[in-house]
Amino acid sequence: MSTESRILCPALQQRVTTAEAAAAMIPAGANVGMSGFTGAGYPKAVPGALAERIKAHNAAGGKPFRINVLTGASTAPELDGKLAEVDGIEMRLPFQSDPICRERINNGTMNYADYHLSEVAQYAWSGFFGKMDIAIIEVVGIREDGSLIPSSSLGNNKTWIEQADKIILEVNHKQNARMEGMHDVYYGAALPPNRKPIMLTEPGQRIGELYLRCPIEKVVAVVETNAADRNTPFKKPDDASRKIAEHILEFFDREIKLGRLPKGLLPLQSGVGNIPNAVLEALDSGPYKNLTAYTEVIQDGMLKMLKSGTLAMASATAFSLSPEGIEEFDKDIEFYRQKILLRSQDISNHPEVARRLGVIATNGMIEADIYGNVNSTHVMGTRMMNGIGGSGDFARNGYLSIFMSPSTAKDGKISSIVPMVSHVDHTEHDVKIIVTEQGLADLRGLAPRQRALAIINNCAHPDFKEQLLDYFERACASGRGMHTPHLLNEALSWHERFEQIGTMKPNA
Amino acid sequence: MSTESRILCPALQQRVTTAEAAAAMIPAGANVGMSGFTGAGYPKAVPGALAERIKAHNAAGGKPFRINVLTGASTAPELDGKLAEVDGIEMRLPFQSDPICRERINNGTMNYADYHLSEVAQYAWSGFFGKMDIAIIEVVGIREDGSLIPSSSLGNNKTWIEQADKIILEVNHKQNARMEGMHDVYYGAALPPNRKPIMLTEPGQRIGELYLRCPIEKVVAVVETNAADRNTPFKKPDDASRKIAEHILEFFDREIKLGRLPKGLLPLQSGVGNIPNAVLEALDSGPYKNLTAYTEVIQDGMLKMLKSGTLAMASATAFSLSPEGIEEFDKDIEFYRQKILLRSQDISNHPEVARRLGVIATNGMIEADIYGNVNSTHVMGTRMMNGIGGSGDFARNGYLSIFMSPSTAKDGKISSIVPMVSHVDHTEHDVKIIVTEQGLADLRGLAPRQRALAIINNCAHPDFKEQLLDYFERACASGRGMHTPHLLNEALSWHERFEQIGTMKPNA
């Protein structure tokens, strides 16, 4: 590892320093914009050094030292975990999936604001989050003119660099230098009334630049690291995931036959997680060739599809690979760099582009109700799981919006189909298709009571089907409104029961 | 009224017939696409004649005669009212506001599917609603080549004409012939993967054609009418509306000072109703000049603003004027036709355009909860009021999304701020500002518990404030999740109480 090999800009070579020295430049109360998206491309050293500083400060007593952390999306233990552990985060946005953050959010010691990922950059630009003090951005290298070779995620990096008063760069020698050239950083964004159309009409089209522009004078520190991304292992698809994938493939088949979907499908958007990955695997063993992806994240499944030719190219804002995935990627990077483009998240998730391309949006959910409202974020109505992420960007604007989940959770004690969801992230107006291992409910063109029968009959687990029908029938017979029949005093009783006796089943 | 003056196409002069003869061409079970948007430009004769036919059919016994009615948005008694009265509607979409329809929807004798108004055309094109059998479209006139001069709304007319097997035209001699030239019908839409950017960057820009293309061979009947649009009178702004408007103007002022809103604001979108109209009146007496509107509907308030110069131009898909409004419009049509453009609703409400222009979205609501979720459609969780309309198109994609309501309804017995909304149309991720006559809550950048305090303190009515705070505090103390604290067994109890004892107040 030599500094010169990755930092070609002489002025910035002068600013190489330690993570501790860089962390010392961050004042309490700062708004800090960090790189990082689904465990890729986040700063690996400075957040930890800052956490140490906060810990020491807090041990000495006095006013608590906290910062506001804005990222692309979720990061990793070295960032969210370490800062949350020392109670160093006042406000976190727009997405997280860290166990320690989650605990603090849910015990009330950390504020969390959960945003559509496409909207974060525009809100920052509009000044809705206040002034950005410092940006901490991981890069693969610094070019002679000070421009930056982006790392394994682009996220909101462009915005943070432009908005922050001061910039701290982490140059990560572990990231494959051959990622250079895989990015497309769009510099045509503006605030209204000066916004122009985004002239992107195909997932593979370039509309931007290869590098992040960076005003050298704002860079206050450059820190060198040599650390891998989070790279969470994937589980092999289980039975439920495989069945969900089968239902979706059958559905695609039928839609193609009906002329409602082109033979080559439409650009795929795939949420993160084991079920979306199983859908990708199933697609890969299907009849498809030369599909495209316009999505947030490149998972293992997409690498396989690129290799097999099922997928011709994939556009995203970040990687989210397993350890084997990253090994495969590194091994064959000359192949993958021709097939993958990383964009800023305001472009990868842009409503304008998602709608124009007509993405097929497939995302996980926590629960759906019988009328087709979906909860992606809250367990039992009060506890945050991760956040809405990009699911709303794609579900609202996609050609098809599919939400999927096993029909039960927690060893069958929880039904993922409930009378009324305990929190709504995607309304009945946006949810078009619901899939569980039991089957698929196609809600397009149906009124609420018709949807209820489709969802209960096709998606609910047999253990809960009668109980759901019973609720629905009694709601219909109650003399209240028949548009969306509900028994208000029972609508959330399944969740309540689970909290009280540990199961949603009635006769437990 | 002479046929020749409005129907210049000789072939179509031949097809002039009676409403009864035209209605006879509509078979039971047909999918019928009708013109009409907020009580403007709907067919005035054929639906009523069809209703008579259905009534006679049903009186004779046999299988019920029903059709599916797809429109732009709401229509009027001559269409929705008459067909609903004879139980002639099987499925209604995407919006209605008719008292008889509403009754049928809520007693379970009519199906209703409630869609974002921008999405209806694309779903129809994608085949999600099935085949379109017949279009019934009101026009101002028919040109020599068979092309149509659109009427006081464009709505989904272009789509229905293109999709339907057969077309029935109503030529309404009452509509001002000088509306010719006020329309902009965009013919660049396509389904993915062939969609192109919509090159609209200013509210006043033309991107389409003046007339609706119409294949003469599909026209099976032309019916002449001479009837005014619904033209519902406006109430004078009451005290609550005026206060809501004041809070919004103060807010704009502050945002401009903070540099977060341009001095000339951004294109206005204004929901239909008395409160939005009061906001327009207030804007008109403010310091603004040369504003623009990119909205669904032209209300009386906008005519006044155009006259005074507060508004330079307005783009919409329909008129929604009072009887005095229509008089003023007719009187000065040479002025207004220079300042108003009517577009198809897939363009007037297009997410791509609303986002690009950065509209300021102001819409009414039924209720909001303490965490910022908004219910626009359901009374007490089960009964449909009107529908989501365009509120989601604009709220999700606008630069600012403002929801407004008096803080109470039904003589103070209902609080519009509740612990948990009984139905969600706009999630916490999309609602940025809530306003009642009590004040304004700016939710941008806040976590849920922070939002709760802002909403309760600024927006709730004094009669309900303590009760809301009490709920919030007990939810926080309950030991459940602190991200969005709720007491599941009480969350909907306010609505329940209203249904049981006629008030949400506890000690009634």
Ligand SMILES: CC(C)(COP(=O)(O)OP(=O)(O)OC[C@H]1O[C@@H](n2cnc3c(N)ncnc32)[C@H](O)[C@@H]1OP(=O)(O)O)[C@@H](O)C(=O)NCCC(=O)NCCS
């Ligand atoms: C909804 C979401 C959490 C599901 O995650 P997943 O990994 O596909 O699904 P899993 O079945 O493994 O569930 C994850 C956890 O939620 C729990 N869970 C799932 N359904 C549940 C339910 N109905 N009630 C309570 N808990 C539930 C599971 O038990 C599991 O908990 P554990 O980690 O303690 O075992 C995930 O898709 C998500 O965060 N979505 C929102 C963001 C998003 O959609 N991004 C997509 C754009 S990239």
Ligand SMILES: CC(C)(COP(=O)(O)OP(=O)(O)OC[C@H]1O[C@@H](n2cnc3c(N)ncnc32)[C@H](O)[C@@H]1OP(=O)(O)O)[C@@H](O)C(=O)NCCC(=O)NCCS
């Ligand atoms: C929400 C909506 C119904 C409010 O309408 P409005 O005319 O501004 O407000 P009003 O206060 O006059 O309320 C209308 C009715 O709802 C009732 N209402 C209002 N708030 C209520 C509440 N919290 N609970 C029960 N009823 C309520 C009123 O009592 C009134 O009933 P009435 O007609 O029997 O007297 C209306 O804005 C709407 O339909 N919105 C959805 C569509 C939309 O937003 N379109 C905008 C894009 S153009």
